[in-house]
Amino acid sequence: MHVPDGFIDVPVSVAAGVVAAGAVAVSLRGARRELDERTAPLAGLVAAFIFAVQMLNFPVAAGTSGHLLGGALAAILVGPYTGVLCVSVVLLMQGILFADGGLTALGVNITVMAVVTTVVSYTLFRGLVKVLPRTRRSVTVSTFVAALVSVPAAALAFTGIYAVGGTTDVPIGKVLTAMVGVHLLIGIGEAVITALTVGAVIAVRPDLVHGARGLTAPLKLRVGGELVDAAPAAVPVAAAVAAGPGAGTGTGTGAATGTPAASRSPRRLWATGLVTALVLAGFVSFYASADPDGLEKVAADHGIDRKTEEHASADSPLADYGVEDISDARLSGGLAGVIGVGATVAVGSGVFWAVRRRRNGTAVSPSTGSAVGGNV
Template sequence: MHVPDGFLDAPVSVATGAVAAAAVAVSLRGARRELAGAAAYHGAERTAPLAGLVAAFVFAVQMLNFPVGAGTSGHLMGGALAAILVGPYTGVLALSVVLLMQALLFADGGLTALGTNITLIGVVTVVTSYAVFRALVRVLPRRRGSVTAASFVSALLSVPAAAAVFTGLYALGGTAEVSLGKVLTAMLGVHTLIGVGEALITTATVGAVLAVRPDLVYAARGTARPLVLRSGPVATPGSGPVPQAVTTSTTAEPAVPPVPAARPASARKVWAGGLAATLLCAGVVSFYASAAPDGLERVAGEYGISSREEEHGLAGSPLADYGIASITDERLSGGLAGVIGAGTTLAAGTGVLVVVRRRRNAAATAGGSAGRAGSGAGRTPAGNA
């Protein structure tokens, strides 16, 4: 659902740009807390690279358009996936980096519509999915299966939510005369089908990470019940009946030695595996993506909205339309462009989040130093009392 230039008038484009800028500003502050909390789980130096990898993975999977019927395709938006894996604030930043890279490098999504795309794909999907996810995990049993179930539902609902918001924006500032009721019905219908694909991809990815390192899933923290060891009298031959009372303790020795828990996979190995999957999707699997128009393109073409589309300002860039202009082999051109895009998104996303995390650490250090200085200044030497 990358909105091109020309679909919305200037006032609405400016307004959505302001919303996007405000959301990014708020997310910069919120992401500091999320990254600081993640550092307690798997090390401060690994939080930003893992979040940057999520941005690169979303970029790569967005290249994989899948058919949804009637000559229409869809692709992952990634709001639910990012929010569940790295947190809602960090997720907004990650998706904003993805959309910026797509607009500047690949002429995908308009330049004047960048704020609109960040609002729809980077804010609406994140806020909707995370709100639904948190509501569901509050009422579902506290176990891993509940996380995957909540991931499915939240991802499914986030896509038609973005479609509905786009229709509302078009009602305010659309540049073509259309039947808004019919557009809304068409947008919700096709994007509900796309939402099913979004939900499947999100659930599969979240489930894979849960299987190897559940502590790396931001939204899953605190859903597992703590381990409680039970101990009691142990029966021996001829000792008579065993009392029925059983005590619960976290320090008592169990009657049977416990089986050692499997050592969790290294975060570095998870990062390497995620990077390999990202490059595979961007460089190889993307060649087999559906060439059919996506949901927004299909509806825009059917109802005359596409007649107002303006040419992208960077349409002549070397990587426009996810290909390298100087390479004639389509498979090689698209694969290299995808790898370049994924690598650039990884570098940009990691860089932004490293700066965010370091600013948090610097602020915490400065606050601690000020507190110690103030405490020292308040003490009076005994000889001067």
């Protein structure tokens, strides 16, 4: 659903850019509360994983394909504020390096693909997990529904923006029907990918899934045919210090110190996720559908693309997800995907490390657990 330059006029593109900038600014502040010393590195991995999976267009109808948007996946795994930043990093890397999504339309794309999908999906997800039984299956079902709804919601948001600032004269009713219709189908693929990914992480590290935290009853996992309590997310060390003496001395699985959930490093999960992203982008992407995605198909069928402008990064050596001067399509696309994953995880990890370091309040040394007053 990457909107190219020329679909939306300049005033509305600027307005969308202001909205996107404001949303990113709010998300930077909110992410400081969501990220801790264990989850901050995972946020960069989530961004890289979304980049990789977005390369895997899947067929949804005759001559039409779809791909993951990623807002629901990011929000549920690492939090809604961090999720907006994850998808924004992906869109920025795609626009600058791969000429995917217009640069003047970056604000539109962040608003539609990062902000709308994240807000809609996480709001729906939290509502569902509050009323359903606190089990792994319920979290997975809630994830599926939230991801499914987020995609047509993004299509609806684009239609609204097009109604105000579209550069071509196309009846808005036709645009709405076509966009929402095809993106309902794409939403099914989004929901399957998101639910499978979240379910897989919950199966091995439920304490790292942001959306599984804060439940009024323990999350249940089925082990050997029996439902058992999953280890809840560990209390961040800074929170334990702020709570006073004895706050981190519990013996339960959710204690801040001396517990399996708190002591287990996420490095294995991080490494597994990175390898998976590299394989998907570097190898599996070659087999992705070559059909136009939902927005491209609707734009071509209804004339929305009549005033499309050439991308400012069209001469990038990685434009269109290929490496310049490499004639072998498999090698060129695979290498571009690997470069994209590497660049996204590097930039994303840098952003989230900086956000974590800027966290307000009491800072705590990871090695000693001692408090350091003031802002970091």
